[in-house]
Amino acid sequence: MSPRAFKRFILLFGAGTFALSLPFYVMGAWPVVGFMGLDVLALYIAFRVSFYSARAFETLDLTPFELRFVKTTADGARAEWRFDTYWVRLEQERHEEFGVQRVTLVARGERVEIGGFLGPDQKAELAEDLTKALAVAKRGPVFG
Incomplete structure (x- = not known):
């Protein structure tokens, strides 16, 4: 509005x-x-x-070599995490009745929750799409 x-x-x-x-x-x-x-x-x-x-937001940038996650709070404070595409994995915490409750990026002992402001269905869609994108990125860059 x-x-x-x-x-x-x-x-x-x-x-x-x-x-x-x-x-x-x-x-x-x-x-x-x-x-x-x-x-x-x-x-x-x-x-x-x-x-x-509503001014808070998160961004995910994925390349064949790196996954960059930036979380910006409503007051403008930024936190940034960088993960090696090959080592990062996605974990989902599911509840039988309510669906996906938490989506977390995990790599080398570091854990970061992503999409905390999303609903369960949106978190499931994010996890599915990001899993597919990570699989493609892990194959490496495509030349010519």
Whole structure:
């Protein structure tokens, strides 16, 4: 959602909440207006927190020689891991009922979780696609 659309949404939601709270005010239940205003504030805060969290991202760069994983937090802090394509392996932690819970890159004693923000189905798809890509990369570069 764009900042302009967010502003419109909050204003529209606030106006609707205000309109719905007016009858309570007229009937003498004025505290309802304040509590409905708190609902608008809570929604605003929840969206702002969500927008902030959405700035975090991860990237995977795979070459025949190296797998590079970069994790950037919402505040811009970066952490980078480099793995030899030949030695890295992918591990999945599965739950019978909920599916893939964790996907981890493992190489020479180092473990890094990837895709922590993804849902179980997306983690399974990531693991499948990355396993295939690693198999191709381990075959080495293709010349001519």
